[in-house]
Amino acid sequence: MNVLERLPRETGRDYALRTIKDNIIKLELAPGSQISENELAAELGLSRTPVREALIDLSKAKIIEIYPQKRSVVSLIDYDMVEESRFMRNVLECAVVELDCELASPDDIGRLRESVRLQKFYLDSFYPNKLMALDNEFHGLIFGIARKAQVFTLMQNISIHFDRVRSMALSAVKDLKIVQDHEDIVNAIERGDPAEARRLMEFHLSRYKVDAAAIRAKYPQYFK
Amino acid sequence: MNVLERLPRETGRDYALRTIKDNIIKLELAPGSQISENELAAELGLSRTPVREALIDLSKAKIIEIYPQKRSVVSLIDYDMVEESRFMRNVLECAVVELDCELASPDDIGRLRESVRLQKFYLDSFYPNKLMALDNEFHGLIFGIARKAQVFTLMQNISIHFDRVRSMALSAVKDLKIVQDHEDIVNAIERGDPAEARRLMEFHLSRYKVDAAAIRAKYPQYFK
DNA sequence: GGATACCAACTAGTATACAAGTCGGGAGGC
DNA sequence: GCCTCCCGACTTGTATACTAGTTGGTATCC
Numbered sequence: 001m002n003v004l005e006r007l008p009r010e011t012g013r014d015y016a017l018r019t020i021k022d023n024i025i026k027l028e029l030a031p032g033s034q035i036s037e038n039e040l041a042a043e044l045g046l047s048r049t050p051v052r053e054a055l056i057d058l059s060k061a062k063i064i065e066i067y068p069q070k071r072s073v074v075s076l077i078d079y080d081m082v083e084e085s086r087f088m089r090n091v092l093e094c095a096v097v098e099l100d101c102e103l104a105s106p107d108d109i110g111r112l113r114e115s116v117r118l119q120k121f122y123l124d125s126f127y128p129n130k131l132m133a134l135d136n137e138f139h140g141l142i143f144g145i146a147r148k149a150q151v152f153t154l155m156q157n158i159s160i161h162f163d164r165v166r167s168m169a170l171s172a173v174k175d176l177k178i179v180q181d182h183e184d185i186v187n188a189i190e191r192g193d194p195a196e197a198r199r200l201m202e203f204h205l206s207r208y209k210v211d212a213a214a215i216r217a218k219y220p221q222y223f224k
Numbered sequence: 225m226n227v228l229e230r231l232p233r234e235t236g237r238d239y240a241l242r243t244i245k246d247n248i249i250k251l252e253l254a255p256g257s258q259i260s261e262n263e264l265a266a267e268l269g270l271s272r273t274p275v276r277e278a279l280i281d282l283s284k285a286k287i288i289e290i291y292p293q294k295r296s297v298v299s300l301i302d303y304d305m306v307e308e309s310r311f312m313r314n315v316l317e318c319a320v321v322e323l324d325c326e327l328a329s330p331d332d333i334g335r336l337r338e339s340v341r342l343q344k345f346y347l348d349s350f351y352p353n354k355l356m357a358l359d360n361e362f363h364g365l366i367f368g369i370a371r372k373a374q375v376f377t378l379m380q381n382i383s384i385h386f387d388r389v390r391s392m393a394l395s396a397v398k399d400l401k402i403v404q405d406h407e408d409i410v411n412a413i414e415r416g417d418p419a420e421a422r423r424l425m426e427f428h429l430s431r432y433k434v435d436a437a438a439i440r441a442k443y444p445q446y447f448k
Numbered sequence: 449g450g451a452t453a454c455c456a457a458c459t460a461g462t463a464t465a466c467a468a469g470t471c472g473g474g475a476g477g478c
Numbered sequence: 479g480c481c482t483c484c485c486g487a488c489t490t491g492t493a494t495a496c497t498a499g500t501t502g503g504t505a506t507c508c
């Protein structure tokens with residue numbers, strides 16, 4: 001496992017959660033692999049308690065399955081779950097981006113454009129992890145503008161299924177289209193064109209759906 | 225606090241979560257009141273560990289606020305949060321009820337009708353707690369038919385803000401309209417009329433929005 | 449009398465000990 | 479050789495001990 005650096009004043013639980021989540025998305029903790037509270041605790045330099053609390057959290061989204069008194073495993077990629085995750089994102093983000101068309105201030109537009117500019121930079125630099133973080137940040141901004149930050153936070157609980165697939169896609173397919181999509185969406189928001197913004201968002205999110213077959217062909221052992 | 229009966233084979237954590245949640249929704253644990261891990265553990269006949277795990281879970285949805293090393297309190301009713309919660313439900317349920325119009329089998333319709341029938345029964349019997357449970361069950365059925373059960377589960381994390389307001393509304397306003405709404409929605413699903421189903425659902429969910437002012441007048445001390 | 453510094457009694461965070469359950473391997477009987 | 483039983487080494491679940499940080503009251507100093 002890739003042990004991240006612990007942030008100042010970060011609790012053990014938050015540290016464990018952040019690290020484990022990161023490793024799941026990046027497939028360091030591979031789908032289907034067994035995990036042990038004791039082992040993770042030792043690797044992270046913590047006791048079982050905070051690690052266990054993090055695992056419980058992850059099990060809520062069914063990204064980890066805890067079989068009591070038996071074992072805990074990283075869930076295999078379940079396409080039904082990915083589809084639920086995609087559905088949820090799609091429905092919520094399309095509704096939110098419509099709101100943005102009414103609510104976005106010039107400052108908001110500026111922040112979105114700055115995010116896209118950075119995305120282009122890291123796209124050219126071929127730095128996929130950073131690009132994915134910026135992608136998340138961009139979508140977070142979209143929610144924040146519509147005053148739906150909490151919805152975004154909770155949506156991310158299930159989105160990890162989607163993120164994991166995205167993580168594979170980002171190293172397997174071209175990222176170029178994604179960043180261009182973002183730019184188009186910002187333009188539609190700035191013009192105040194909710195119908196077009198929705199259409200673009202829906203198209204944008206549909207890309208991951210299309211890529212799934214290729215990913216499955218590449219990593220068949222990770223699928224249910 | 226109203227201590228529920230522990231179910232067979234239920235873990236301490238699940239028991240604590242279920243009981244605390246129930247008490248929050250029913251306002252036994254009043255908005256703004258301080259809670260103590262030790263006190264809850266004693267009341268539930270558990271140690272701090274499972275109680276603490278339950279509280280962490282609830283804090284994720286911001287229904288409980290944990291101030292490290294200081295105190296934990298039941299969150300005051302934050303109307304922005306209720307609105308986010310309502311927005312999320314509205315967007316997701318409207319999308320799901322449209323899917324239902326295509327996907328619902330005759331058996332599914334039967335289950336929905338049975339639920340409505342029971343709702344009518346408990347409406348006549350004036351048994352609001354049972355009615356609210358049936359209301360939740362009804363909405364859960366709507367999601368299950370569209371194969372979006374996990375979305376429903378995660379949505380409920382934030383819905384507790386909404387549920388708490390609903391709990392006040394059910395004892396303060398007429399329930400009659402709610403059950404009638406449900407029946408109308410089932411009819412639209414059975415006819416396979418997605419536009420009408422969406423319209424009815426949106427109207428149905430808007431009721432709680434309208435009632436908020438009256439509730440606030442009745443329980444001003446519970447609001448932020 | 450008023451301001452300050454300290455201390456006791458809380459809080460939540462973490463570590464550890466123990467309980468309960470699962471599973472697989474090996475000894476023993478046949 | 480094969481089946482069966484049992485035991486030991488794992489797992490997660492829970493209880494408890496301890497750490498660290500906050501708070502409010504009180505004694506003390508000025």
